[in-house]
Amino acid sequence: GNSVTQMEGPVTLSEEAFLTINCTYTATGYPSLFWYVQYPGEGLQLLLKATKADDKGSNKGFEATYRKETTSFHLEKGSVQVSDSAVYFCALRGAQKLVFGQGTRLTINP
């Protein structure tokens, strides 16, 4: 079945550092890929998405490129802020279901 694997956290960075959170997937067909963000005690918010190979999703300085050849969708940001501290989930959408990775907790120190 479909599955998503994220890099294990927690990840701790200093403000203005470069961020990469790795995400790889296993899926049949051509799934859509997503990154969601969750702040403490809240639901998930869609951060960005890509629906086909080589698409780049971007939002709020975050980017991720749908790489079919490496089955990856790594999240990147050039300069993180304290307000980016949250849990990030990679997800894929195949037939009917949305499948999530385990989440990566990110903490940004000032």
Add this chain to the structure above:
Amino acid sequence: DGGITQSPKYLFRKEGQNVTLSCEQNLNHDAMYWYRQDPGQGLRLIYYSQIVNDFQKGDIAEGYSVSREKKESFPLTVTSAQKNPTAFYLCASSIDAARTEAFFGQGTRLTVV
């Protein structure tokens, strides 16, 4: 404003009691979902519904039940058969059950004592 409303935000129940979590959406979405989140873990699918009066079991449906009598509502009942019901429950919806993104409510934290 369009969105997904889950209520209540916090819920406490005694062991052995059934409890129903509410989820309402005004986005006119066909598909709705219930997920469970445990500390430090990802989301696990409990039930999903692609259309009114139809729903399917997800990966961890045992001890849970749902109904989908109206397009905008998808309540989840946590029954006494669920062995570890204390968790954070998230409801979501999407335009359809194809490749589109899902939008989430704010969640209900259920504590069973």
